[in-house]
Amino acid sequence: MFRQNPSRLTFALAAVLALSFSACKKKESTETSAASSSTILIGEVGSLTGSEATFGISTHNGIDLALKQINAAGGIGGKQVQVVTIDNQSKNDETALATSKLITQNHVVAVLGEVASSRSLVMAPIAQQNQVPMISPSSTNPKVTQVGDYIFRTSFIDPFQGEVMARFASENLKAKKLAILKDVKSDYSMGLSQFFIEQLKKSGGEIVIEQSYAAGDLDFKSQLTAIRAKSPDAIFVPGYYTEVGLVARQARELGMKMPLLGGDGWDSPKLYEIGGKAIENSYFSNHYSHEDQSPRVQEFVKNYKAAYGATPDGLAAMGFDAMMVLAEALKKTPDLDHKKLRDAIAATKDHPGVTGMLTLNSERNPIKPAVVLKVENNQSKFVATISPSAAPTK
């Protein structure tokens, strides 16, 4: 039946697909031309369109702002810096081609990207094989930097947040008895829980009960009832905003008043939509807060607002920091040798970033503080900055 009229059907199909393709328009511009001796070329692979476009554009703006400031200050060693940006449409295959194009065609000295850990994992082997340093601004999966010694990141990794919240619970909230409600399906949630427990034991706290759920669950009452019986001081829920919102609602329905604690998986406007009043007075860790009163942050927020007319989110701040870390390293390597540049990035110590003082450890992950935010009136308010303990986190 299909074969009888292939032309009309194929035409309709092609038209629909063509429309869906053209719907993915690109919003950001790219600055490039052939590499010249008076400029330093840096590559950026970003998700400027597609499913993670909001993350990608924030990051790109952050990088762009840093770039403008670097060039306004006279560039690096008298040379202007240029960033060649390639949009990967939030796709893995495009990422692979874009990365090898930047490295082999544009001859960039280093690559920046990606937001999503999955696409950073596509980029990393290519950068490593070509011995070109790569900095991921915001991929938190520990595996990314494990690819090789040319791969760096400027965001903290998942397990660190567990430690942060444990210290916040025992030091700031003075909580002694804690309950955990974790998502068994997510590495992220399991990692956070594990390091939360380890740190809490060190600080003299106690886990009174551990319960679990699977992402996509809607009913948490049986777990919450079990938790209620132990009457903990706070509940650690290291999940994503959808489940967290529901957990909060159901906990309040059961008359549980203790605060909930979580990680950056909570960071979404959806949290307030789903959680409503129930999520008030809960705390979660994040990479940065635009309310942080330190002059570095306030200056960044002011400049960003002037340039892009929006309050910078965590991804913008991390994009900015990644570019600045790279710029600092470039200043130390005037001959732009990849190996020397790699060593210079690896030696990054006490870099004054927007997301905090940043030092890269031997695993090429940063040691830097996290912020803790409190949910108040459908907004997150800055509460505290928690610096990492002396021992570098994994």
Next chain:
Amino acid sequence: MKKSKSTPHLSVIHRFWFIPAIAAVAGIGYGLEAGLNAYAMSLLANTGISILLAISLNWVIGITGQFSLGHAGLMAVGAYTSALLSLRLAPALSLTGLTGFAESAVFSVNLLIAGLVAAFFGFLLGLPSLRLKGDYLAIVTLGFGEVIRVLFLNIDAFGGARGLPGIPNSTHFFDVFSWVLIAVLIFSRILNSPEGRALKAVREDPIAAQALGIELFQFKLKAFVLGAFFAGVAGGLYAHFLQYINPQGFDFNRSFEIMIMVVLGGMGSLTGSVVAATLLTILKEALRPLQEITHIDFRMILYSLALIILMLLRPQGLFGSKELSLTFLKRLGGKR
């Protein structure tokens, strides 16, 4: 109904032309690897994988007339099988860190297994669904593709949403194009055999075909399984090309992408699929500088525009159902 009985020595050349062809692919591969940069090589590998996907889907849709939208699912099965073999089994057998011929040999076995597993899944999928026709079959296969993707998303041992990183970089020019050659060879040999004509009969008029004594279901299933095999091989090549896979890479958009290549090249023309897959893969990259100059991404607009214009002017696709280069190749072989 053989076209003509050729003299014995000619028929030997005719039959085994793929041996010098594969040797040529190997030679070209090593030559290119030395002469071209990594970007060009990865573009070529990408093209080869697209060709493999397009011809294997065309085999199902164009030749056999079964409208399947589950190709990405079958590709995912191949990709995960192949990746897991490399990540879990190869270290246990201490088959890691190989280079050159040994690497290619091990990788070929790996891909063969990946293809067979995908073929098995194709068999399982085909068993109930190939009894359906047209739109219904399309929906069932689309569903299958999504089920596979969601399965991989939810099974921790397969990496879940975080995917499988650290897959060795084994996909080289030689591997890709020898498989493309094998696929083209097998498909074209079947196409010009009684079985091939039976498949076309199934496509053109199932009732008449059945009246002629062709087992409709059996033929459909065989063709589907063969298509699934090569989709699986392409998946394995893809996994070892990207060195990282996650379920997101195998959503229904992927099925549509392959479908576009098939439609553009002409349903029922293997040559068309090869040309369209090459054209589309290279076009997308060739238009990149345009984006860098104009600061606007015209790529997708031009790409869509090209598709619309082509479909208006040549609704049957670039090649319709004709096979240009095959007859040409044969004539070439015959003259020698």
